[in-house]
Amino acid sequence: MSTMLDVKNIEVAYGKIVAVKDVSLTVNKGEIVTLIGSNGAGKSTTLRTISGLIKPRSGEILFEGNRIDGVPGHDIVGMGICHSPEGRRIFPRMTVRENLELGAFLRNNKAEVAADFERVLTLFPRLKERVEQRAGTMSGGEQQMLAVSRALMGSPKLLLLDEPSMGLAPVLVEMIFETITKIREQGITILLIEQNANAALEVADRAYVLESGNVKMSGKATDLRKDDAVTKAYLGH
Amino acid sequence: MSNATTQKFKGTPGQIRNARIERAGAIVIGAIALVWILANIIKSPEQFAQVTVLGLRNGLLYALIALGYTLVYGIIELINFAHGDLFMLGTLFSSYFLSVWLKQQNSSPTGWAAFAACLLLVMVFGAVINVLIERLAYRRLRNAPRLAPLITAVGMSFLLNFIGLKWNGSTPRQWPTVIPSFDVHIFGVRINMVTIILFFIGVPLLLGLNFIVNKTKQGKAMRATAQDKDAAALMGINVNKTIAFTFALGGAMAGAAGLFYQQAIGTTNYNLGFQLGLIAFTSAVLGGIGNLWGAVVGALLIGLIQGLNDGLPIALGQQWSQSVVFTILIIILVFKPAGLLGKVTTEKV
Numbered sequence: 001m002s003t004m005l006d007v008k009n010i011e012v013a014y015g016k017i018v019a020v021k022d023v024s025l026t027v028n029k030g031e032i033v034t035l036i037g038s039n040g041a042g043k044s045t046t047l048r049t050i051s052g053l054i055k056p057r058s059g060e061i062l063f064e065g066n067r068i069d070g071v072p073g074h075d076i077v078g079m080g081i082c083h084s085p086e087g088r089r090i091f092p093r094m095t096v097r098e099n100l101e102l103g104a105f106l107r108n109n110k111a112e113v114a115a116d117f118e119r120v121l122t123l124f125p126r127l128k129e130r131v132e133q134r135a136g137t138m139s140g141g142e143q144q145m146l147a148v149s150r151a152l153m154g155s156p157k158l159l160l161l162d163e164p165s166m167g168l169a170p171v172l173v174e175m176i177f178e179t180i181t182k183i184r185e186q187g188i189t190i191l192l193i194e195q196n197a198n199a200a201l202e203v204a205d206r207a208y209v210l211e212s213g214n215v216k217m218s219g220k221a222t223d224l225r226k227d228d229a230v231t232k233a234y235l236g237h
Numbered sequence: 238m239s240n241a242t243t244q245k246f247k248g249t250p251g252q253i254r255n256a257r258i259e260r261a262g263a264i265v266i267g268a269i270a271l272v273w274i275l276a277n278i279i280k281s282p283e284q285f286a287q288v289t290v291l292g293l294r295n296g297l298l299y300a301l302i303a304l305g306y307t308l309v310y311g312i313i314e315l316i317n318f319a320h321g322d323l324f325m326l327g328t329l330f331s332s333y334f335l336s337v338w339l340k341q342q343n344s345s346p347t348g349w350a351a352f353a354a355c356l357l358l359v360m361v362f363g364a365v366i367n368v369l370i371e372r373l374a375y376r377r378l379r380n381a382p383r384l385a386p387l388i389t390a391v392g393m394s395f396l397l398n399f400i401g402l403k404w405n406g407s408t409p410r411q412w413p414t415v416i417p418s419f420d421v422h423i424f425g426v427r428i429n430m431v432t433i434i435l436f437f438i439g440v441p442l443l444l445g446l447n448f449i450v451n452k453t454k455q456g457k458a459m460r461a462t463a464q465d466k467d468a469a470a471l472m473g474i475n476v477n478k479t480i481a482f483t484f485a486l487g488g489a490m491a492g493a494a495g496l497f498y499q500q501a502i503g504t505t506n507y508n509l510g511f512q513l514g515l516i517a518f519t520s521a522v523l524g525g526i527g528n529l530w531g532a533v534v535g536a537l538l539i540g541l542i543q544g545l546n547d548g549l550p551i552a553l554g555q556q557w558s559q560s561v562v563f564t565i566l567i568i569i570l571v572f573k574p575a576g577l578l579g580k581v582t583t584e585k586v
Contacts, residue, residue, distance in 0.1 A: 053467055077473035089468040091461055102461050105454075106473035154473065 010059030021213035037210035080157035092136025103153030292544020300536035301494035302517035305487030321514015322397035327495020348415030363492025401507035525579020
């Protein structure tokens with residue numbers, strides 16, 4: 001398996017506050033990798049750094065062998081990294097259709113975009129009923145589906161998902177995780193952040209446990225699920 | 238919670254009472270305005286039509302300037318106080334370009350060609366200056382506390398003001414026009430050539446701008462950036478470029494307004510930006526700031542009210558002009574705080 005994303009010892013700070021102290025991780029082609037950890041562990045900051053919204057203070061990020069740290073966010077999308085951000089961040093005053101079209105902003109092949117449009121609506125049939133509705137008027141779960149769909153519209157090689165299950169009813173959480181597996185089956189590599197560590201470890205191949213800006217543990221998802229420390233701290237049983 | 242019950246709920250008794258008072262107030266004010274207009278129409282229909290055309294012409298000028306305020310506010314929530322002064326520089330650029338550099342003092346085919354060239358150049362001039370202002374001053378303050386860019390905008394206004402003072406001198410200056418001076422008579426209403434040209438160029442400019450914002454890819458990038466800059470970047474939108482483009486659009490409109498004003502009124506003054514800028518900004522707020530058509534409607538309305546008040550036989554007259562405009566602004570904002578076309582958006586977070 002070839003390495004798709006290689007994050008090497010990044011340190012990221014907001015002003016004087018260091019959010020990520022020393023994080024290294026790799027994602028191989030075709031994998032689902034999850035970052036778990038409590039609030040403020042630096043998970044979202046790691047993702048925001050990968051997608052170019054923040055520059056790391058030190059360290060390197062390589063995507064398919066090329067350095068991408070320091071490349072502005074709007075150029076990283078074109079390389080094939082699409083990010084469904086924390087808190088969904090959909091465009092509330094635009095319709096579902098417009099949101100999805102914006103997801104494909106950089107793509108010029110109209111036929112391919114139209115095909116992907118149909119594909120995401122098949123993945124999330126709920127959105128199909130609401131294509132002309134303003135995104136801000138939908139329920140939280142529907143907005144989450146839209147955020148994931150919008151990222152998929154960028155035709156990603158690597159999909160970054162930040163807390164796709166946050167604030168959703170249990171039945172929807174299950175549905176979102178099923179969809180994540182389906183997305184992987186379509187050949188898309190996934191880096192997933194979750195507080196719902198149980199569900200995340202179930203779908204993931206490998207996992208990294210973050211704690212106050214450092215990687216505390218890493219390994220196969222199946223192994224981490226059996227690990228006592230992880231069980232105690234994050235799985236709660 | 239079912240939809241049926243939420244739709245039937247019209248507010249608490251207090252809210253319902255307030256809504257009724259508002260509606261009654263709106264009807265009373267509307268009725269007074271109607272009576273006033275009807276009285277004038279009966280007294281002197283020709284004068285009424287004449288004044289209406291003049292008012293709408295000024296309104297169109299205000300609209301071109303107001304769009305710059307509303308575009309910039311829409312995308313970075315900044316009131317760009319320097320915008321009125323940019324318009325003023327547009328009037329000076331047009332004056333010098335036509336009368337001094339190209340020495341066009343009267344209406345002739347070369348004069349008209351110079352006018353066309355000036356329209357293009359003054360729009361580029363306005364766009365470039367506005368982009369420079371954004372690049373040098375506002376961009377660095379984008380994540381600063383909101384008062385910092387606001388004060389910077391006031392500072393920029395003074396800076397442009399003093400450039401205008403150096404350029405124009407401290408007293409108003411009169412300039413010749415290159416537009417033919419003959420009038421067109423339609424149903425007894427006299428319309429001069431400048432007004433006609435202003436409508437034939439100004440209206441397509443407004444429509445073109447609306448097309449760019451609502452129908453093009455660049456416009457889509459603008460609307461996305463206005464709603465959420467980080468999310469826009471995650472879509473592959475270059476946020477800095479998009480904001481610069483917005484400033485360029487606003488600047489070009491202010492430049493065009495500068496030329497039209499210079500040709501229609503003929504007088505330039507270094508503090509023109511303050512007077513017209515205030516009116517244009519008021520138009521943008523009246524229509525609902527951030528809303529393109531709102532700015533146009535607000536501007537036409539203010540131009541019309543000013544025109545009617547200044548020129549009708551039964552009216553308060555010119556010395557009350559500003560008072561009347563702002564009284565109406567206050568009344569409208571009391572009833573509709575978000576402006577005529579602005580919407581108070583409720584969004585799920």
